[in-house]
């Protein structure tokens with residue numbers, strides 16, 4: 040294979056079939072800008088993709104100090120040279136003409152350019168004033184899942200031990216906090232049990248609310264290659280949309296929104312009833328089996344069929360496939376995580392693996408997935424949830440240990456309550472107790488639920504908003520100070536993907552204008568604030584990415600996410616490496632829990648767990664009595680119905696989600712011609728039956744409303760579950776006359792105009808999957824199709840006659856079958 044493929048039309052490229060237990064063949068994907076031949080590239084510099092959580096390793100091509108293309112790294116364990124559409128084309132956004140190049144401050148209601156010292160002086164003055172007058176709790180930091188590890192760690196130290204605030208969280212709260220909570224509930228500690236290599240060995244792959252084809256396209260290529268090879272796996276897919284996985288599945292279940300716990304309890308009921316239990320594993324490694332079995336005893340397929348609106352025979356069929364799997368790999372994402380019983384549902388998937396003994400062996404694993412490239416690092420570094428390196432805020436010895444690493448007193452690290460989750464932080468800002476909110480690398484004016492409320496919070500005069508970003512986003516337009524940030528390939532650092540693989544991303548080119556790496560901005564703030572340790576020395580002792588990484592290694596030593604065996608030199612030139620990596624495991628660790636459950640002991644665990652209904656902490660006393668030896672906890676959950684069921688006024692369920700061509704709020708992908716033209720505007724998906732009942736056809740312009748707001752979109756008629764509407768959440772207002780929100784000339788466009796302020800009680804992850812909505816026709820489409828891609832879950836009904844999505848000549852990339860690893864070494868910049 041050595042050919043050129045339109046990777047917008049064929050997002051997953053060609054197949055390299057392979058059989059079970061065989062290594063995944065290499066395939067190198069390359070894209071160079073028009074007019075650039077391979078011989079014209081001056082340097083290849085190593086990095087990995089920042090537009091999803093897969094961690095696709097690649098080298099960027101540099102010519103005359105500019106990025107001119109990308110090539111997959113064949114040496115890397117994650118992708119073996121393959122790249123997805125966002126990897127291939129997304130780098131072009133770095134050079135967009137409207138990058139922020141100078142700091143901005145608000146004067147007389149307008150944002151005007153200023154020097155770095157003017158901007159930072161203003162931030163420092165506001166910090167000092169608030170800390171002096173109202174204490175450290177008046178300052179909050181809301182970060183992202185897209186910075187580098189070194190940056191989160193620095194932010195965590197300066198926020199927690201410098202400012203002394205408990206209000207630090209990431210937008211990872213929106214997408215990955217349930218993964219972390221579910222792992223803590225079951226295993227006592229965060230940390231992905233499985234590995235992508237499990238795809239090579241599994242005979243059953245179950246995808247729970249995970250549209251892998253669009254969220255992790257390169258791992259979907261791996262599944263497709265297995266499906267095309269000998270002894271292919273059977274797929275079980277739980278998703279209300281006709282995703283590519285659903286189309287390939289042996290069993291596809293499309294439940295009513297918000298009913299995952301009922302479905303999973305019925306699956307567990309059937310697996311237990313049929314005796315597909317690994318009794319030895321359950322006895323050796325778990326507590327709570329009797330309670331779990333009792334809880335699901337009444338959860339028959341007939342019981343769940345009515346709640347989930349799925350035939351009971353189909354539930355039995357799925358349970359039989361899951362129960363008889365020789366090696367089961369499960370993956371989980373937002374269909375589970377963004378609902379009212381998110382953690383309760385995700386934990387039942389862990390339970391399935393625990394009672395079947397499906398952990399720690401090739402092909403037997405759970406991937407509680409992440410959405411963002413460095414979501415794992417926000418969790419590790421204490422910038423999203425618990426204290427750094429998975430330390431337990433309720434365990435005084437963990438706090439004392441962290442205080443020792445930072446050379447501060449334990450009481451200088453806030454641990455009077457759990458670290459404040461993002462939704463609570465915005466509530467504090469709404470109520471006025473938070474007076475300064477520093478937002479880095481995220482766009483809450485598009486991504487948080489109930490946007491009219493979020494815009495009103497961010498627009499308050501009494502709230503001082505700092506935004507650190509690449510572009511003048513919807514959120515930046517509401518800020519008091521805007522700090523221009525450098526992005527990947529313009530700075531050096533590491534980040535860790537969903538299967539614990541750490542990659543190094545080297546600086547390849549200079550940032551535009553006066554834009555600075557986020558690490559430099561945080562270090563500058565810490566220096567200006569003059570944060571000190573308990574001996575009067577500087578609190579932050581590092582000056583650059585590599586010294587920050589070394590400091591993080593000291594913090595991670597002896598903890599589950601132990602990085603002490605890694606160095607920049609070791610991460611350069613070969614493959615990414617999975618943590619823990621230390622003296623005992625110098626090449627990293629493929630699977631956790633190969634030798635039993637390691638971090639659930641009461642003295643070691645990151646969390647004592649929570650009540651799955653209320654979210655209240657279980658507490659150390661109860662945890663010790665429940666789990667004195669530190670086994671995995673089989674935690675049962677009762678099904679509770681969703682909070683906002685459809686009714687006469689709002690007869691549909693509404694769910695939001697992604698397309699393969701865009702990332703988050705489109706700040707980067709909306710500036711990439713190949714990606715943007717594949718999905719240029721918002722649309723709404725509706726089932727054929729509902730479209731017929733409403734007398735709607737493909738392309739009609741409709742208004743979708745909920746009690747919170749409204750948006751306008753064209754209809755795409757698909758095989759989606761009847762009664763459900765789907766709206767992609769990528770579209771905001773930066774490229775509309777409204778700028779930051781709807782106005783007289785700009786109708787609602789963002790999915791989150793519609794969503795509800797509500798969250799899972801355990802993970803505090805907001806709900807984006809279960810609002811009640813209404814829909815009405817505004818204007819006939821007259822044959823014009825919806826601006827939705829035809830390639831994946833948004834594929835139209837066959838009869839609709841919608842032209843296929845293509846990218847044309849500018850979307851052609853080469854794919855080369857290759858085991859040749861020579862000439863693939865990236866150079867450090």
Ligand code: SF4
Pocket residue numbers: 435438449450454455
């Ligand atoms: S807040 Fe102070 S007294 Fe309470 S556990 Fe922490 S260090 Fe001890």
